[in-house]
Amino acid sequence: MNSTGAAGVEGDGTLGAFSVDSTVPGAVPRGFDAFLREWETRIGDGFPQPTYSPATIADFRVKGRVAKVRDVAITDVHGVSAIRTAGNPGGVEDQVRMYVVRHGAWTLGGTRDRAEHTVPGGQFLLRHVGRPSHFETVPHTTARVLVLPSAMLKPLLGNRTMTGSADSAEVRLLVAHSNMVQATMAELSPAGVQAAHGSLIELAKAVALHRFDDTEPLLAPALAQAAKDLANGQLADPELSPPMLARQLNVSVRTLQRAFATTGESATAYIRHRRLEEARLALTTPSGRLSVSELAAHWQFADSSHFIRAFKKRYGQTPTEYARSTRPAGS
CATH class of the missing domain: 1.10.10 (Arc Repressor Mutant, subunit A)
Incomplete structure (x- = not known):
């Protein structure tokens, strides 16, 4: 069982994060216990976990990452094994949840006022949750689950269950921003926390409205x-x-x-720099290395001369010189 945690950097429970990997050999017997312990320590009582099935607890082969920013939780999960809840869920919840499923399927059980719903790979679901319900995933499901406060989102959703493509513009923006939040949590200042949280809410609202304010800084x-x-x-x-x-x-x-x-950096410059970086990596491939002219064509440079000039400007060497400098001695 591999697990790493990070306490809230403000020291008041505002932030929390941990990652877990119970897919490594020998991790399963203690995998679920470690996950639950980290969740309760790092994420807190505002985001209670449901009761899971005995089969899930016994065979919990999951790789995941969890982050909390105030009253928003972001959970990435790749379940090698299936995950199922159990028991009779009771109580009241007042949250908005969004499921972005990349692979596999996530099924949300029905309640008195909602039918069962399955979110397949490539789709998302957004809805307000008023009472707990069961859920289950198939093996090898990869998804992101966001738990969001209802105050600013419930009025936009009402009783609707919104579904659509995970590749829509609004969902792409929300996923990209939550990626940045996860990557930079340790460096966030109090002002950064406020900005990160505000953007998460605004982008969730954009998904609910099918549009976003492209003038919002x-x-x-x-x-x-x-x-x-x-x-x-x-x-x-x-x-x-x-x-x-x-x-x-x-x-x-x-x-x-x-x-x-x-x-x-401009968008054009970013594309060119990334293409040059991929070409540079290809030059270090020990076998099946493309020629300079082939690399230029593959990465959409006008011709070999253009590619060589751009490469030397960025890396201080021509492609041929760079390839020679990275070749093992004696080869």
Whole structure:
């Protein structure tokens, strides 16, 4: 069982985080206990865990990461084993939950006023939760679950259960921002906590409304990060460009450019730097290495000369010189 924790950096329970991996050999017998202990210590009573089935407790092979920012919890889970709740859930809850499922399926049990609902891979579900209900996942389900305060979101949702593509612009922005929150929690100042929390709420509202305020300065970092995430998956695409990214995120090119301005780098420069970085990594491949002309074509440079000049400007060596310098001695 591998587990790492981080206490709230403000020392008052405002922040909390931990990661857990019970997929390593020999971890299962104590995996569930360690997860529950870390959750109760780091995340707190405001986010109670349900009762799980005996089968889940006995075979808890899960890799996950959890972060809390005030009254928002972000949970990433990859369950090698299935996860199921058990017992008769009772009590009252007043939270909004969002499930973003990338692989597998997450089934939410029905209640007196809601039917059972399964969220398949590639989809999201957003709804207000008034009372606990059962849930279960199939093996190898990968998902992000956000627990959000109801005060500002319930009026937008009412009794609706919202579903849609996990690749919609609003969901991409919310996922990108929550990624940044998880990555920077240890460095957040009190003002940073406030900004991170505010942006999480605003982006959840954007999902509920099917639109976001692209003039809101707080959302610029999330927009730039979402564009970077999109670009990273399409670096070899000859059509990749700021207008293409803007279309996919449902914003104007000008809005995208303003968002990138907050990072100190334009969208065009980011794409070029990432392509150069991928080409540099390819030059260190011990076998099946592409030629300079092949790398230039693959990473969408106009020609070999253009690629060589850009590479030398960034790394201080030509591609051939760099490849030679990284070659093991005697090879």
